[in-house]
Amino acid sequence: MTLRTFAAAWRWTPGTACHICTSWQRDAVCSACRRRFRPIGHRCRCCAVSLVGLNEVCRRCILRPPAFDHALAALDYAYPWDGLVTRFKFGGACELAGPLAERMTEALQTAAAQPGFVQPDVLLPVPLSDARQRERGYNQAWELARRVGPALGIAAQARWVERVLDTPHQTGLDREARMHNLRGAFAVPAAGRAGLPGRSVAILDDVMTTGSTAQELAATLRRAGVVHVQTWVLARTVSDDAAP
Template sequence: MTSLRTLVAARRWMPGTACQVCTAWQRDTLCRACRLRFRPTGHRCRCCAASLTGLDAVCGVCTLRPPAFDRALAALDYAYPWDGLVTRFKFGGACELAVPLAQRMAEALRLAAAQPDFVWPEVLLPVPLSDQRQRERGYNQAWELARRVGPALGVPAQARWVERVIDTPHQIGLPRAERLHNLSGAFAVTSAGRAGLAGRSVAILDDVMTTGATLQELAATLRRAGVWRVQAWVLARTVRDDAGP
């Protein structure tokens, strides 16, 4: 029987890493088996990216109350194992997870591009953090994704065209109406952004969409700056409640 010491010694000589989900020793941060096992199935509302059980393209909530963005795309469901990885990436300082998570986003967006009504944006904008929040976290998780997703898809990413001018409180657990109230006036387009965004088609990128309040406020800000078309790209989408997008 092979001893534990022998296995450990062998792994030292094997190129690769442990899968962040199943811990299997292999080449990628997320092994192929886990990527296939936990990939999302079904289809989503084209307006808010919520999972749909029927065949409709748009959910009932978005039919009655369309969001400020034209389309939303989510790569993953905010469920096991992705919720744990996203939490570590966002709050646990695991910035190295940006690489495999950005790869999941790029793959999902390439599939979306095969749809006949898909239009590639001209610019990719990460949702900005306030200066205080970025100092606390050490990085903006949306930018860490965007600066990898953008080049992979041939869409330039711009980190300095929008800014967060109000340091809103943490939104976790708040209902949609309260989130929207907190976020009112939270974003602004910079002078460089005003020159570069007018009349253009953009995608805004964030890690997780829950109620969609953050993306809603940023999209509305961009509309007022003259942006023609806004998509919302997110890594993961939570299960939506009756509060809507």
Template sequence: MTLRNSRPVLAWRTLAATWRWTPGSACQICASWQRDAVCDECQRRFLRPCHRCRCCAAALAGLNEVCGRCILRPPAFDQTLAAVDYAYPWDGLVTRFKFGGACELARPLADLMSEALWTAAEQIGFEPPDVLLPVPLSAARQRERGYNQAWELARRIGPALEVPSHARWVERVLDTPHQTGLPRAERLHNLRGAFAVTPAGRAGLAGRRVAILDDVMTTGATLDALAATVRRAGATAVQSWVFARTVSDDAAP
């Protein structure tokens, strides 16, 4: 896939350059006193290049573009872009952001994610989507957490790429159990009928290229279920954008 034109991406990179932590901040990883939420030294140390499956973003040791599981059972999404592995130190930041009420981490994580997406656009090329959708939480889970971490990332990344983000086009109609530690088959079973497209979404998704965004991909079951839902609503292509991809399906966030 190729970029339609450079204007959205250039605008994205320009705005991303302004997404810097307030001067006089401690690095969220090493605690050094400097400018950025994650200092340059930690980025050099922990943002390692990784060859990934084009479809699900699993790390690949060889030169293949698609992993064996995606060849045997292609998911409902076409491509996945991941910024980092779900490993130290990123797993700790995600846990604080997702479960510890640290919503202030949304900005630096979105900054790192936007840079990774920009790199992917330069290196492998991809067609920018028409619509960006955060993975929704159930009403009960959102009340418990206080915010939807996927939306906190999407509402910062979407404007930079000039892609409209919509938090109310899809909804989670089933409050599924926590998926932590469950195998892929059980996750898929729990997610049957979990998502629905709202009337506004049905009007807006038909014929559109869609990116669905989440903080972490483990087995891909949640993103697969949501991708299938938006395809049934008429989406012509679906990408998955995640901040972190687990090293294996057993490394659940």
């Protein structure tokens, strides 16, 4: 072997350890893990909770329909995705935004091919308060939205809705406590009041637990003149009692 061919054979190529199985390859989450941990089954079309059987709507949404029209979730908030979402959300692992956004995009492209899918006019990430964004360094919902939106040909707007109350963390609170915690938390500034009336909107967030955040935000958007509201989340807890 000549020196040239030896150097070519050992040339370093960029790579990373898969965040799930730790195998060394080019993607933050390897293709084998994406296939292995792909969610199976179907979800409530209103709140995206996993369903057993052939029902399209869960009992809770039949009794108390949410303020949003439809919900889609890419993943279950369960192993291994729960750990990745936690690191992305609380651990400063912003490098996971790309691979997690890819999982959302794949799921949404599949949903878009189904009958009855409504293509939203605009994508709105759930906003953080100023204090919470300073604490984390970024808004994880925006990091997803600014990647998912262009991939689907939908404008993502970060300034059409804002969080005006810095509410306590939702972790550990039940549905009623979460709703009380979020009351009046969101507002639509001038840019949103000009751009939202008559529009179809998708709210984008990282995790849905009880749906209380989406419920309050959807109600705020309805008052601003939005005619159709969907909720798109990266991960949905297996049940409403499983808090991230």
